Amino acid sequence: MNRSVNSILAVWILLMLGTATSTWGFTLSSVNPITSTISVMLISAVKAALVMFFFMELRHAPKAWQLAATIWVAITCAVVISIYLL
Structure with missing residues (x-):
């Protein structure tokens, strides 16, 4: 694979990890809702x-x-975060 395909694949993996983290990781009951919302936005x-x-x-x-x-x-x-925190 060339360098461009490798970088696109790496970015795609990062996008999937971000999705998994925001979907699964911040839905646990032990996570503060404000912290999880701000983390998902970031x-x-x-x-x-x-x-x-x-x-x-x-x-x-x-x-x-x-x-x-x-x-x-x-x-x-x-x-969006500022409006949420108001």
Whole structure:
């Protein structure tokens, strides 16, 4: 396999681990609901960034687009978490 396929496979595995962690790991009764909700949101933000950079080819886009997309994900995640905590 070439390097591109290996990186896509590694990202896919990370996405699946993030899904498994947020689905199974944070549904246990011993985990604080606020902690689990914030953790799920942060994992979702990382997953969104990974999808944009590796599956939507943002990593080959100009740096300004990469920065804008990263800031958009961070702000969106921060706003949703802030609204949840209010």
